[in-house]
Amino acid sequence: MKSNRSIRAFTRQEIKTVYRVMAMRRDMRHFLPDPLDDALLARLLGAAHMAPSVGLMQPWRFIRIREPKLRVSIHTLVESERVKTAQALAEREDEFMRLKVEGILECAELLVVALANNREAHIFGRRTMPEMDLASVACAIQNLWLAARAENVGMGWVSLFDPEALRLLIHMPEGSRVVAVLCMGYVAAFYQSPMLEEANWAHRLELNDLVQTDYWRDENATPGSFYAASVKG
């Protein structure tokens, strides 16, 4: 193993930028029609492919949707699931139907992200937790999301669809599985805060309530102190 002493430390500015990109990343659902350049898209997919994965499995596959009629079919699948989700939400049905939950028809690029087939051959890190393949794909999507934000490109993660219907629609093999539909493109402005917060649908929890030490504690018992202590310390 080589020592990392020769590795240049990141500057304060570079560190700040990393945190800033994370803070300013947003799930976007409004897009401008301007196309994304192929080289830019290749850079973003390169960022996704840099992600960590269980046993270096790299289970991610990216399908770029170019046929307009396929895009419309994907939108139809999402629309059908949106209605079913609204019905399942019962008393929040109308409120949900007013939310904008995708930008499939407007965005410059539409990507389907999937888990490859034959994943059972990968056992390292998955014997007791096979879902680590899905966790790995989520890491790739987050890399893509952050790289896109750094490049001033908006991205929206859509998960409202029947994954089996989408798998069949785009001729994915049996055993593979759709994870996400990603809308990507330039935007007029990034939302200041999550759109679901702006619409009063949900709010970010307090970090202090989510961090515990040693043992899981009853949520109604004494509040956590890790974050407050770290900030003070």
Ligand SMILES: Cc1cc2nc3c(=O)[nH]c(=O)nc-3n(C[C@H](O)[C@H](O)[C@H](O)COP(=O)(O)O)c2cc1C
């Ligand atoms: C796994 C996953 C699936 C999501 N699916 C959808 C979706 O189907 N439609 C949608 O509008 N937003 C979706 N989102 C975006 C979330 O609503 C969004 O990340 C959250 O409200 C916080 O907002 P922010 O990403 O702007 O910080 C998804 C996000 C994740 C991580």
